[in-house]
Amino acid sequence: MTDRFVVIGIGAAGWDGLGRRARDELAGATTIYGSARQLDLLPALEADLRPWDSPMSTHLAEVLATTPSGGTDGDDSGHGDTGQDGPGRDGTVHILASGDPMFHGIGTTIVRAVGAARVDVIPTVSSAALACARLGWDLTDVGIVTAVARDLESVADALTDGRNLLVLSRDETTPAQLAQLLSDNDFGWSSITVLEQLGGPAERIVRGIARTWSEPAGDPLNVVAISCIGPHRSRAPGHPDDEYANDGQITKQPIRALTVSALAPSHRQLLWDIGSGSGSISIEWLRSEPTGRVIAFERDDARSAQLVANATRHGVRGRLTVAGAAPESLSTAPEPDVVFIGGGLSTLVLEAVWAALSEGGRLVANAVSLENQNLLAEWYGRHGGSLRRLSVETAAPLGTLTTWRPALPIVQWVVDRS
CATH class of the missing domain: 3.40.50.150 (Vaccinia Virus protein VP39)
Structure with a gap:
């Protein structure tokens, strides 16, 4: 029997924001992995809910390496947390992801590790799409940079006058760090919009200017929108x-x-x-x-x-x-x-x-x-x-x-x- 991974995107709206297929998958799941925050968004289910250990990358690698012939879930029903990694009784593992799993998400990691044939992905609306909807921006004309798995300094590579950027934040400290980076790179007059808990009941939007940014740290789940004001920067070779x-x-x-x-x-x-x-x-x-x-x-x-x-x-x-x-x-x-x-x-x-x-x-x-x-x-x-x-x-x-x-x-x- 070949194990199967079902990766389900979930946003701040939680269960209410999921489509029927995603709900049916989770309702019939025996083993669901996700962050503690994501698992808390689910209603009472029969599944064994397993939060990621730290570091998550190591725990995920262990889960992906587990086959149905390996460890068990502890009882015939596949319910109850035994602390062992492995698929449910039908050889299927369900994994929660943030928003669209294939957009700077865990879905890409899983597909690369086990192959697309063993993975079903059920996306929900990405944070970038939600942010553009709130801002009235054309998503196809927006630069997107992740600060989750990369150094924040990588944002400097995308800066140029007149460009709109979305930065996927690492945590609540990212907006202030971005404001400082913008100021240090002659983009201090750029506008910053922090969009927290997009699509959920606690959604909040905060606006300001990089050079005068003084907002206290907010929610760790946020996206930062930047309207760049500063020098024109070309990607063509031959800089001074x-x-x-x-x-x-x-x-x-x-x-x-x-x-x-x-x-x-x-x-x-x-x-x-x-x-x-x-x-x-x-x-x-x-x-x-x-x-x-x-x-x-x-x-x-x-x-x-x-x-x-x-x-x-x-x-x-x-x-x-x-x-x-x-x-x-x-x-x-x-x-x-x-x-x-x-x-x-x-x-x-x-x-x-x-x-x-x-x-x-x-x-x-x-x-x-x-x-x-x-x-x-x-x-x-x-x-x-x-x-x-x-x-x-x-x-x-x-x-x-x-x-x-x-x-x-x-x-x-x-x-x-x-």
């Missing part, structure tokens, strides 16, 4: 150099724009950034593709700390991992989709990267010194791709006049592994 703390080891703005373009960020790719320095390439790669991830390889501890600070400021820290020096640390890293070599270029590094790239993977390498430029020319002759010499000149004063100041030329090799 002064946006990144650095010690001089930074890929300059024009070359950075060309380099990130050559790296061609795409959905759910993993980038290896070797010799990361300030992290400007990693950060602009991540800002260009919100589903991307980066492993940055940097041997200098001070630069690594600087890199982390820059990534945090730009809101992408949660998708960036800092590793040690290359090539020593490459062998233990997950296989990359794309590799950039901006520092530490050597034959050993090229050989390790080439071995790690699978078919279709891309390598982009920049070289300043003649020795490294010759090395790239050698590998270009061996593997093909494109080899470019990039030179940039910037207007600068010459006494009372103006002249062109050339930067050091860069040789860039771009190749796809075949």
